[in-house]
Amino acid sequence: MRCAVRLVIERALDCCGCPCHGTTHKARLLARGVRGSAGVGCARGGESDADDARGAEMAGYDDAKRRRERSGREYAFEVATSVLRFGRGVSREVGLDVQELGAKRVLLVTDRNIASLSKVHQPVLASLRKHVPQATLSVYDGVRVEPTESSVLHAVAHAIEFKPDVIIAQGGGSVLDTAKIANLYSSLEFSGALESRHCSVPAEGSTLPHFLDYVNAPIGRGLPIPRHVHLAPLIAMPTTAGTGSETTGTAIFEHDALSAKTGISSRLLRPTLAIVDPLSLETVPIGVGAAAGMDVLCHALESYTARPYYERAAPSAPNVRPAYQGANPVSDVWALQTLKMLRESFGSREKLGDPRHQEQLALAASYAGVGFGNAGVHVPHGLSYSVGTAASRGLSVYQADGYVSTCASDGNGNGNGNGDGKSGKVLVPHGVSVAVVAPAVFRVTAHADPLRHAEAFEALTGESLPSAQRADGAYVGARLAEAVLDIMRALQLPLSLGDVGITSREIPAMLDATLLQRRVLDLAPSSPSAPPADHSPSATERDLLSHILHDALTA
Ligand SMILES: [Zn+2]
Numbered sequence: 001m002r003c004a005v006r007l008v009i010e011r012a013l014d015c016c017g018c019p020c021h022g023t024t025h026k027a028r029l030l031a032r033g034v035r036g037s038a039g040v041g042c043a044r045g046g047e048s049d050a051d052d053a054r055g056a057e058m059a060g061y062d063d064a065k066r067r068r069e070r071s072g073r074e075y076a077f078e079v080a081t082s083v084l085r086f087g088r089g090v091s092r093e094v095g096l097d098v099q100e101l102g103a104k105r106v107l108l109v110t111d112r113n114i115a116s117l118s119k120v121h122q123p124v125l126a127s128l129r130k131h132v133p134q135a136t137l138s139v140y141d142g143v144r145v146e147p148t149e150s151s152v153l154h155a156v157a158h159a160i161e162f163k164p165d166v167i168i169a170q171g172g173g174s175v176l177d178t179a180k181i182a183n184l185y186s187s188l189e190f191s192g193a194l195e196s197r198h199c200s201v202p203a204e205g206s207t208l209p210h211f212l213d214y215v216n217a218p219i220g221r222g223l224p225i226p227r228h229v230h231l232a233p234l235i236a237m238p239t240t241a242g243t244g245s246e247t248t249g250t251a252i253f254e255h256d257a258l259s260a261k262t263g264i265s266s267r268l269l270r271p272t273l274a275i276v277d278p279l280s281l282e283t284v285p286i287g288v289g290a291a292a293g294m295d296v297l298c299h300a301l302e303s304y305t306a307r308p309y310y311e312r313a314a315p316s317a318p319n320v321r322p323a324y325q326g327a328n329p330v331s332d333v334w335a336l337q338t339l340k341m342l343r344e345s346f347g348s349r350e351k352l353g354d355p356r357h358q359e360q361l362a363l364a365a366s367y368a369g370v371g372f373g374n375a376g377v378h379v380p381h382g383l384s385y386s387v388g389t390a391a392s393r394g395l396s397v398y399q400a401d402g403y404v405s406t407c408a409s410d411g412n413g414n415g416n417g418n419g420d421g422k423s424g425k426v427l428v429p430h431g432v433s434v435a436v437v438a439p440a441v442f443r444v445t446a447h448a449d450p451l452r453h454a455e456a457f458e459a460l461t462g463e464s465l466p467s468a469q470r471a472d473g474a475y476v477g478a479r480l481a482e483a484v485l486d487i488m489r490a491l492q493l494p495l496s497l498g499d500v501g502i503t504s505r506e507i508p509a510m511l512d513a514t515l516l517q518r519r520v521l522d523l524a525p526s527s528p529s530a531p532p533a534d535h536s537p538s539a540t541e542r543d544l545l546s547h548i549l550h551d552a553l554t555a
Contacts, residue, residue: 074312077328078321080267081370082236082247082274086363091123091277094235095131098166101233103132107164108139109155109179114171115141120239120280124170138162143171143178145427146388147253152181153211159186168235169271172292173243173430176236177251180269184214184251187231216519219255219262224319229268236271239280241361242292242431244299244369246274249323252385260513261385265323270373276366278359287402288429289352289361290491295431296365297346297460297487298380298438300338301480303331303372304456305445306523324376326523327452334371338364339459347487378523379445380438383549386513387433387500391426393509396501400429401492428500435488436497439481440552444544446477449525453480485555495555507549511542 085093098106106128115121128137140158144151159167159182169179212220236246245251249270252263281289309326345351345360352358391398446453454470457463457480469475485495494500502510514521521541 072314074310074314077309077325079330079374082271084274084366086276088278090275091237092127094124094275095127097235097273099131101166103166104135105164106135106137107159107162107167109169109175110141110171111143111175112141114239117283120283143175145174147174147178149253149256152178152253155182156185160189164232166233170237172240173245176245179234180251183231183234184269187229191229214264216262216265219516225266225268231268233272235273235275237275240284240292241281241365242295244365246271247366247369248373259389260516267323276362278362281358281362282355285402286349286352290493291429291431293346293361294435296368297342298434299368299372299377300335301456302377302380303375304335305449305452305525306375306378307525324519324523325374327375331371331375334367336459338368343460343462348490376523378520379441380434382517382520383437383514384433385517386510388428390502390506390510391428391500394502394506396426398426398500400427403427432494436494436500437552439484440548442480443477444548445525447473450476453477457483497552498554504553507546510549511545514545
């Protein structure tokens, strides 16, 4: 069986070539793409069996679904999201929510920068003091930006010691993800699940005996969280319009020993309530908002162009159906709407400072979260996880705009290092690390599913592509890549890996780290006639990813 990325490789190499295979990608795009050829092997491009798969999508992907049902493929998808409350000043209500939950011990997870921003943090504290004065409050402000295994375990230890019955997370994605993990492992500890488990993969440097049980494979074991474990209610209060973590069941961190990003994905991690207050965004520096906004954009583009859910193998039971299921008719609605919202309120630095557009961006981030939280993301996120490490290894001097120090906060821009022994590491904000590889990815993945990429381009730009060329992967991929680059230029963000100080010397190590990201790589778009993905990294897959990274070195 071939993996999804490998299928894309074969099409990309057929269609466009790469530095390893003769004619350059860009030259062949010019030679072939703009003339409207559908391209060799671009199975979803035109009048192929792909059309019946995608043509049926607004009716529920029915034809494709029936075919897969007969062949043991996935036939269902599931939609889950947090309760979302949105409005200016809504942070003031959190005390009432905690009161309703009957909480006696409240853990507020944040970072030092947010804790120092009175306009953002004080309304939450005031609301808690007013509505639940009898509750014991503990403020944990030690969250590290781009969390590591060590930093999340520090938060876990605090949660285990404090024994909260409600957790509030106020901050950027790093804060929300850390709070999810602290909630999971403290709940496992309280339920006795940690002691009773048997695990053959010891946690490297971990203080928890079975930390990797629930971490995504292949770094962890990827086990489902036991149903009898009841997590504490988690209230997520994002302070950036970016990760959408307030609506998803995913938490990302860096594995210390491998210096590779991994995470935990489970619907049970999803916050009970997301409180999104656009007033919290008004203190965000423009550079931070721009980076976070690119994350929103990539969530929408990737979830819409991900391989569809019915191309996975059917799960053995509903509770092992992954949170990242692949594109589906419901996630499509949220992704496309996100792109339309971004068209209006994103793409210029002036808009990032305008409260009206900030509010729209905050909503777009949550919309994208609902979409990709149920569909997943693919190759841009898979590659992005190695960007920061590569920049550090390459002695980059890149300094992220709006971020103050090497341990800068993703919340509102100031440093918040927590003594994790990694000071001096170059911070490439998550949104930037995804965006600098995304154009090169879409130039390739568009060959596997041109119509889908064309629809995403049109939603983002409002421009209709010529009907004769909507099925041309080379043409569509180039147009979508350029649309993303246009936004990055307008926001004065880095455009390429080279712009954050990465050279070709770093690519082999980046590939090693990326090939561990099976959960997202397997969502790369592929032919509807292809077999389901297996989990064996192949030389061919490495070739394609290498091609993409070389292409991403320059804009
Ligand atoms: Zn992201």
